[in-house]
């Protein structure tokens with residue numbers, strides 16, 4: 001599946017929205033600094049280096065809207081991106097990054113958890129998982145937090161270009177089994193590549209249709 005695979009009214013709307021007016025709004029380090037909860041928000045969570053910022057860039061067709069890096073722990077704030085005044089994307093700091101100082105890690109983790117649990121306009125969290133590595137215990141912890149808070153989430157495999165199709169199919173099956181009994185998990189898993197554009201149209205369409213309701 002390539003990026004612009006379909007031509008339905010929804011895919012057209014989604015493409016226009018994501019490729020249209022899009023700007024970095026602000027980066028926050030405390031709950032008090034969050035923007036007013038006046039637009040639907042879609043967050044991108046996952047371990048450090050999994051490809052959160054790269055996916056946001058690919059979704060919006062911008063090369064460097066969100067800062068990406070080979071060094072894990074690049075994103076240290078909650079970064080908000082406004083799409084046409086219709087919705088916001090939220091790039092979260094990665095979890096499971098050991099090289100930062102402990103207090104820094106705790107404050108990012110605390111802020112991220114508070115945001116994930118208590119943001120009323122958060123419509124869906126995308127939990128990104130590197131398709132080469134699969135689910136890790138920290139991902140399971142995040143899913144449990146969201147299940148307990150009844151915040152809907154969807155699993156997104158990243159860097160699918162790095163593995164063979166047979167391996168990808170196995171990975172999708174394994175993740176599907178792991179989320180089977182989780183109440184807040186969306187049953188569909190999206191396999192993506194920020195390099196090739198695989199899965200990008202499907203992700204855009206999911207957010208666009210939720211934001212419209």
Ligand SMILES: Nc1nc2c(ncn2[C@@H]2O[C@H](COP(=O)(O)OP(=O)(O)OP(=O)(O)O)[C@@H](O)[C@H]2O)c(=O)[nH]1
Pocket residue numbers: 046047048049050051052053054055067068069070071072073074075076092093094095158159160161162192193194195196
């Ligand atoms: N081949 C390939 N590389 C990718 C893909 N997505 C991201 N990368 C690479 O993975 C590295 C990390 O990407 P980022 O987008 O910065 O990851 P992140 O999850 O935002 O990382 P933190 O902000 O540190 O948590 C970069 O070197 C990217 O170029 C992908 O789909 N395919």
Ligand SMILES: [Mg+2]
Pocket residue numbers: 052053054067068074075091094
């Ligand atoms: Mg990042």
